[in-house]
Amino acid sequence: MSTGTHPALERADALYELRRYDEARTVLGQRLAEDPEDVRALVRLARCHLRLENQAEMALEAAERALALAPEDVPALIQRAHALRAVGRFPETEGVLREVIRIDPGYWLGYAMLGDWLWRIKAYRYGRETGGRLPGGIPQVFLDESGEFAKEAIRLAPEEVFPYEVAWLIADMAGNRTVADQLDQAILRLDPNHAGALARRTEKAAAAPGVKAAEAATLYADALAASPHSASLQQGLDHASYRLLRGVRWIALLSLALAGVLLDLWTKDGQVPRELPVSLGQRLWYFAPVGALWAVGALLRYRRLRTGVRYNLRSLIHRRRWPRIVLGQAAWAVLCALVISQVPWSERTVPRIVFWVGLVPTLATIWFDRKKTT
Known part of the structure; x- marks a missing residue:
């Protein structure tokens, strides 16, 4: 049995890090042809098989070959647990991981993996025994032991991210938002670019009242x-960018309303509407308040946005259907406003029709599409 680090294993590790798993498997196969009892090569081979499609059974075989040579080899036990899960024998992983903890009680990964999997195993067994789903989510009794294993993993490896991820998941399922937020802070302290914790913190800040x-x-x-x-x-x-685009539609509706005011399309009883047609000067003056609305509400606001947000706005319009619909509705409302305000109408019947034609299609969907981004 080989005990040193063979150059072939180092080459296989480098290929694995480059995600060239098939090539790494080939190198390990050549090494095992030289020394069939190289436990480290067998463990690495099992890891490669797990990364390749439809090779879970081969991964399990490699891990069990390694354990036949070294029954208490912790890395081999870890790979066997992964392989058992991959082949659909998930409940058996509990015994394997408890064996890891027994052999090496100071190894944090055994605790973290068991904390991550144990509640799932209990839920799986419950479903098999009762023939149904868990009522009302995961019971706290299923989470308690998993939480203890996660805490022990954090104690043993306070600078590793994975135990905190496991502890966060358990706290989240238990509905303990305070603990979950604290764990997110710990995760971001260790890994400021952690995708999950960063997304959760950002979503919470973006959803705060008044934002x-x-x-x-x-x-x-x-x-x-x-x-x-x-x-x-x-x-x-994308959702925040879509909210910005919806704001443009409100400006278009205000432009339409100002056009209606310009022609006194609706007057109170006893009020005498202004004489038609409206003078050229009044029609041109319409552009002053409308121009200010668009300059402040759209152009200035757009220019103040971060470059990344502006880029995403343009990208969103190309990628998604509803943003294009919103812009089309805004353009239609503005076009109707221009027709109402700039044509020298001598009566109000047609402008009223144009007003409703510009208003109704937009108003009909303005609440329906609040959360649309596609």
Whole structure:
């Protein structure tokens, strides 16, 4: 049995880190052809099989070969646990991980993995025994022991992120938001770019009362700069960007309302509407308040946005359907406002029709699409 670190194992490790798992498996196969009792090569081979599609059974075989040579080899036990889960023998992993803890009670990963899996195993067994789902979520009794294992993993390895992730999941399922927030802070202290914790902290800040769409978009853009591959952060930025676009539609509706005011389309009983057609000067003056609305409400607001938010706004319009619908509705409302305000109408029947044609399609969906981004 080989006990040293063979150059082939180092080469396989380098290929594994590059995610070239098939090549790493080939190197390990060559090494095992030389020395079939190299436990370290067998453990690495099991790890590679787990990364490749439809090779879970081969991973389990490699891990069990390693354990046949070294029954108390902790890395081999860890790979066997992963392989058992991958082949659908999940409940058996509990015994394997408890054996890891027995052999090496100071090894944090055994506690963290058992904390992460034990409540799932209990829920799985419950479902098999009762033939049904858990009523009302995961019972606290299923979480208690898992929580203790997570705490022990944190005690043994306070600088490792995974135990905190396990503890956060347990706290979240238990509904303990205070503890979950504290664990998120601990995770971000260790890994400032942690995608999950960063997304949760950003979502909480963006959803706080009084946070406007531009502020929320900035929060998400800053978080995405740190974790650019986070799908949840990108989704949050898309939603905040969509809220900004919906604001443009309100400006368009105000422009339409001002056009209606210009022509006195609706007057109170006893009030004499202004004489038509409206003079050219009054029609041109319409552009003063409307121009101010668009300059302050849209252009200035857009220019003050972070570059990343502006880029995402443009990208969102190309990627999603509802943002294009919103812009189309805004453009339609503005077009109707221009028709009402700039044509020298001699009577109000047609302008009233144009007003409703511009208002109704937009107003009909303005509440329905509040959370739409697609």
